Amino acid sequence: MSTPLKAAILVVSTTAAKDPSTDAADAALRDVFAQDGGAHWAVAESRIVSDVTVDIQRQITLWADAADPVNLVVTTGGTGFAVVDNTPEAVSVLLHKHAPGLVHGMLTASLAVTPFGAMSRPVAGVRNQTVIITVPGSPKAARENLQAVIKTLPHACLQAAGANSRALHAGGVKKLEQEAGVSPTGPQSHTHAHSCGHSPLVRHTTAPKSNDPSLGPSRRHRASPYPLLPVPAALALITQHTPPALAxxxxxxxxxxxxxxxxxxxxxxxxxPAFRASIVDGYAVVVPPSGGKISGVFPVVGVAHAAAAATATAGGGEAVLREGEVARSTTGAPLPRGATSVVMVEDTVLVAEEGGEETEVEILAEEGGVVRAGENVREVGSDxxxxxxxxxxxxxxxxxxxxxxxxxxxxxxxxxxxRRPVVGVLSTGDEIVEHDREGELRLGEVRDTNRPTLIAAARDWGYEVVDLGIAGDKPGSLEETLRDALRKVDLVITTGGVSMGELDLLKPTIERSLGGTIHFGRVAMKPGKPTTFATVPVKNNAGEKVSKVIFSLPGNPASALVTFHLFVLPSLHQMSGVSPPGLTQVPVTLAHDFPLDKSRTEYHRAIVSVGADGVLTATSTGGQRSSRVGSMKAANALLCMAPGLEPLRKGAKAEALLMGNIRRDV
Incomplete structure (x- = not known):
């Protein structure tokens, strides 16, 4: 096919119609055309309309009834059961031919991911020479649905446009499959052999998938399907997918x-200041128009204190100072009307008093008795x-x-x-018990260290925290706990359950039950390799679709705290409007030799202090085993140590990420 087929994307969303920046489905569909379309497609146009039947139909007919119609229209959104979901009904009446096979392909793809795929109501068919399909509004589901049929759509579009069917089908189905890049094992060519030797799993997305708990222990992955990302790449994904600053x-x-x-x-x-005020204790004076020479003995006609309405004459009225008079003025007091300057009390001598009050003072002005206008006065608005x-x-x-x-x-x-995001903290695992439970631990039980520690850390950084308790290793229970949490908070932190065991259910629950997207599931670092970052689409109280963040941190205590500071904190900062996000980085000098990991970047827990010479030095907190929570005791920094075969020697330079205040050597 020499000329690409023309596709158009119609986003059906009242929210996106008001604010196009909230839509992510358009980009997801364009990505499918580019990556999975085999150079057969050009996205000619895209539009956003509200969830209104007439708006949906008007735009589709503009594309399909034109003199030069597009080959394919993909609508996204409005395919569910909500009151405003009208897309299937709006599209159905426009179709001249229905295509139930395409509908079946899309539903099969959705059901392979989650049983809730049955809640989608796709429609597909042909109007004039244009093929029309409807996909869900969720970017993830929209991607999966289009991927399910993208390989077969060129054939459908060519037929709809009037191509010779006999010529298209010459060579039989095998030839069509080969040209389209599909196989009879599934709707698409995204299948991969399972590592344990069973028949291949059908895959409808190019992204890795977590274990499917329903397949049983023998069908779980023997190796993680998630690529091992370097830390900078993981941080870039957090920046990309964390919601912007909250309203x-x-x-x-x-x-x-x-x-x-x-x-x-x-x-x-x-x-x-809001008024002209004295900046010293002294005497307000009036510089004469003929010059600024002031010296000799002057009568004290008033007093100005630094208190509201405290400026008065000796007779009790408002002080209006004239040339040849002075008024006592305290620091911060408003100047009497007419005063131009203030002479410091240190430059005067008491000459006479009456009834405990000054009546005459002598001004001892140097430099020929010159006093300049504005001396010792704070003018209105000068600060x-x-x-x-x-x-x-x-x-x-x-x-x-x-x-x-x-x-x-x-x-x-x-x-x-x-608005500062609200954080929820959840521990997972049947073996986890409350840290303050009385009595001895039974075999296999572990006190919950991570939850109180992470709650304290998040609160110390100024965030409101909801304690989500402990969830057991049961898919339904974990799903319900997370759904409830996502209604209450903006960001969820979980610990444990992110490794490869049959009871490590967080990733499957996020992907398969909540319809979330796991942006990364492993990081090339020590500690914290299984750290997982995901987003889940939910509806807020206004019925608008928003994205909530889940960080699933490792269960080992030191790993959980390190990854909180390295990954969770920048995400919280971004949602809070803090820029730049993340920990402050400073260069330090090593106080002793530091061993290096041979293959992974290590974030070594350390104490950074400043000496009398002003040099920042770093000292290890001791053994760095990820389960050793004591390695975080007194730590105020993480040293970023690149992998190597030889230790970093005493006196070498390193970069430190500050988690707390710098200590002072004593």
Whole structure:
């Protein structure tokens, strides 16, 4: 086929029609055309319409009834059972011929992934010379459905466009299968031989799949199907698939604002200072228009204290200072009207007093008695002008207090900040028991170390945490626990259950039961190799589809804490608006020899301290076995150690990721 077939994509989503950035299905379908279409396709056009029957039909007929129609229309979205899911009904009445075989192929693909594939209502057929198919709105399901039929669609489109059927079928079915790149073992050519020697599993996606618990222990993988990614590649996937900063909320200025990230520029609501104020204890004076020479004895006609409405004359009225008069003024007090400058009390001598109050002072002005206008005076707005930007969007409110103090000083009582994600922490495994359960452990039982540790770590970084408890190694129970968690929180952290055993059910539950996407399932690092990052599509309270994040961390305590700081924290930062996300990296000098792993990058738990010479040095916390939670005791950094055969020697340089405050050598 010399000329590519023209395809059009129609996204049916009221949400995406309002905000196209929320749609991911279009990109997923384009990816299938590019990777699985065998150069047969060109995506000529794509559109987004609301879940409205007339809008769906109008766009399809524009493509199919044109003088030069597209060969294929793929709609995505609106194929479920929701009240607004109208796509199958809208498309069905447009079809001149129905194609139940294509529907069967798509449903077979969905059912091979999850029994809930039966909840999709695909429609397929031909209008004029255009083939039309409908796929679900979930990017993952849309990809799987299109992949299920993509190899056979060129043949269908050519026939619909009027090609000679006899010529197309010359050579028989075998020739058609060969040209399309399909085999009779399944709808597509994505099959792979199972490592244990059984008949090949039918695969409808190019992404790796976790174990299928329903197949039993003998059919589970003997080796992980997930590629071993380097840490930078894993971090890039986290950046790509973590939702952007959450919707802003209004927050009161106060201590609870610590760690919040501003969602907009903040402008001063008023001048600081709001009045002309003295910056010293002394005497307000009036510089004469003829010059600034002031010396001699002056009557004290008033007093100005740093208190509201405290500026008054000796007779009790408002002080209006005139040339030849002075008024006592304390630091921060508003100047009397007419005052131009303030002479420090140290440059005066008391001459007379009456009833405990000063009545006359002598000003001892040097340099010929010259006092300049504006001396020792803070002018209105000299610190901050009303309307001036005092803090920028994206800045983080620290616990030091400077940002809160600045906001308070300029009269800002409420600011827009990004909502901080709520974190859920779940431990998994039948062997896990509460850490504070009384009595001795039975054979095989393990106290839950990870959950309280990770809850403490997340709270220390300023995030609200929901304790999700312990889930046993039962698929239904784990699925229900995760579904409930995803309704309550923005990000779920689980520990355990991510390795290769028959009871390691987290990956299958995420993929097969929740319809999630595992973006990586192994990382080339030590500790933390089985770390898993996934996203799951869910509907929020407004009925909109959103993506929730799941991090499944290893069960070993040190591994869980290392991977929390290395992977989970950057994801939380991204959702919070923190930039740049992740731990701060600094160069350090090794205080002693450090052994290296021969094949994997190691994140060595260490204590970074600063000496009297200002040099940052790193000391190991001891044995680094991943199950040794003591290796995290007192650790404030992770040393990034590339693999090698020889140790890094004392005095060598390394990069440290800071988890806490730098210590001071004593």
């Amino acid at each position: 802003p909320i209004l927050a009161r200025v106060g201590p609870s604002l610590v760690n919040a990230v501003l969602a907009q520029d903040i402008r001063a609501a008023e001048n600081v 901050v002008r009303e309307g001036e930007v005092v803090l920028r969007k994206g800045e983080r409110v620290s616990a030091v207090g400077g940002e809160i103090g600045l906001l308070a000083s300029v009269g800002v009582a409420e600011v827009s900040v990004y």
